[in-house]
Amino acid sequence: MSKSTAVSAPGKVLLAGGYTVLDPSCRGLVFALSARIHCVATPSNDPSATPGKITVRSPQFQDAVWEYQVSTSDEDGGKAVSVVQTNDGDPNPFVLTTLKYTLSYLSLPVPPPTTLTILADNPYYSQPPPPIPRFNSLPFPIKSAYKTGLGSSAALVTSLTSSILLHFLPTSSPKLPPHIFHNLAQASHCAAQGKVGSGFDVAAATYGSCIYRRFPPEILTAIPDPADPTFSNILRETVDKPWTSMESTPITLPSQIGLIMGDVQCGSSTPGMVKTVLSWRKSGGEDAETTWKALNSRNEDLISTIKDIINSNTQEPSTTTDTIKQRITAIREMVRELGSKASVEIEPESQTKLLDAAADQVDGVIGGVVPGAGGFDAVCFLYERKEGVEQNLREFLGNWKVENGVVKALELGQEGEGVRVEKVEGYRDVKAYFEGIAEL
Numbered sequence: 001m002s003k004s005t006a007v008s009a010p011g012k013v014l015l016a017g018g019y020t021v022l023d024p025s026c027r028g029l030v031f032a033l034s035a036r037i038h039c040v041a042t043p044s045n046d047p048s049a050t051p052g053k054i055t056v057r058s059p060q061f062q063d064a065v066w067e068y069q070v071s072t073s074d075e076d077g078g079k080a081v082s083v084v085q086t087n088d089g090d091p092n093p094f095v096l097t098t099l100k101y102t103l104s105y106l107s108l109p110v111p112p113p114t115t116l117t118i119l120a121d122n123p124y125y126s127q128p129p130p131p132i133p134r135f136n137s138l139p140f141p142i143k144s145a146y147k148t149g150l151g152s153s154a155a156l157v158t159s160l161t162s163s164i165l166l167h168f169l170p171t172s173s174p175k176l177p178p179h180i181f182h183n184l185a186q187a188s189h190c191a192a193q194g195k196v197g198s199g200f201d202v203a204a205a206t207y208g209s210c211i212y213r214r215f216p217p218e219i220l221t222a223i224p225d226p227a228d229p230t231f232s233n234i235l236r237e238t239v240d241k242p243w244t245s246m247e248s249t250p251i252t253l254p255s256q257i258g259l260i261m262g263d264v265q266c267g268s269s270t271p272g273m274v275k276t277v278l279s280w281r282k283s284g285g286e287d288a289e290t291t292w293k294a295l296n297s298r299n300e301d302l303i304s305t306i307k308d309i310i311n312s313n314t315q316e317p318s319t320t321t322d323t324i325k326q327r328i329t330a331i332r333e334m335v336r337e338l339g340s341k342a343s344v345e346i347e348p349e350s351q352t353k354l355l356d357a358a359a360d361q362v363d364g365v366i367g368g369v370v371p372g373a374g375g376f377d378a379v380c381f382l383y384e385r386k387e388g389v390e391q392n393l394r395e396f397l398g399n400w401k402v403e404n405g406v407v408k409a410l411e412l413g414q415e416g417e418g419v420r421v422e423k424v425e426g427y428r429d430v431k432a433y434f435e436g437i438a439e440l
């Protein structure tokens, strides 16, 4: 445990299954992205630091240091763990909750003083124009950063959870199965968010690109508050058991297909979309149910088509991409229908124009969607990985004018892998972030 431990977890894009994935009878298609949040755990080298002092820092941002004091007391079958922030400044609920949950799960004696350094890849936040260095630092606090919707909190929580588990578990302990990392990160993320979402973001951060079916929300709502004396026992039981009805079947894009995300920066957002869609479904009778099911069945058609392409090398490339094109068009039609019935702009007209124009005007673009909850914030395209297509699509997006804003193509692609251990030497190019913290 005296060495450093580094891990990283990817961001996500929900290509198909927005809203319907909240329903455990439906599945979503989520791709992990090559934009990661890294967490490096190092033993503190401050001689005055006392046991239980945990410092979490995000040195790309201003005032992003959170100091905590951990203390434990014995309770039936484990430890009650208290984690209290000891420095001034904005609290970070995702960091605090993850520490509380993960240390309670581990139920070990007070940890030695430790520093956790978080580094996020550039596409998570709006950046100045290139060239910018890896893990670019931004001259303001995190709360002032413009997020691009890649699931920074889910990647952060998954990365932090995994690094704490790997760093503090005695080396003699048996290797933890992957579902422990997932279940614990999912529990912390939901608690920090104050709501139980479908959890596809944490699933992608842990398992990578997958076909996702959510877990029953009651699994998490049954966990009591950390102040409750039964907390760590119930948390451990909940995390240790496999969540059998949940699905995270690995899937990646076929090698001939690439993925690009566009951040649509037009300064508008529509809160409450999920609430409105769900209440429409509840009160919408048979018609709402038919629309919901039709959308899910079109999402499933896209999933089957991608699986068929991966499993057979025999199909003509043009036939395969034509089929995906049709599947995406069919999904978008139904998304617009559902949106209009629920009175929610899931694929707003301005986005329809952009998606259609890219597919019509850029040769090799297979199709695009407004991912996740939709709205005005982002677009996601699939394209044929042929000479020049990616470049042309990026240029097209760069030239596209939206009302009061621009579209920025993000520097990322699809990536199969979820959370992974990194080599500490891999951060030597950004040594300055570790000055006085660790030798790399």
Ligand SMILES: Nc1ncnc2c1ncn2[C@@H]1O[C@H](COP(=O)(O)OP(=O)(O)OP(=O)(O)O)[C@@H](O)[C@H]1O
Binding pocket: 058, 092, 093, 094, 095, 118, 119, 120, 142, 143, 147, 148, 149, 150, 151, 152, 153, 154, 156, 201
């Ligand atoms: N680099 C970071 N270091 C520390 N905390 C971070 C970092 N990035 C994100 N966070 C935490 O995550 C919060 C943002 O989470 P939020 O769920 O609002 O965004 P998101 O996960 O990026 O969004 P979306 O789910 O729409 O993709 C921040 O307020 C902060 O608490």
Ligand SMILES: C[C@@](O)(CCOP(=O)(O)O)CC(=O)O
Binding pocket: 013, 014, 017, 018, 019, 020, 021, 022, 149, 197, 198, 199, 200, 274, 371, 372, 373, 374
């Ligand atoms: C609307 C919803 O299905 C997807 C939200 O996706 P995103 O955060 O917009 O990427 C909500 C959820 O799955 O928790």
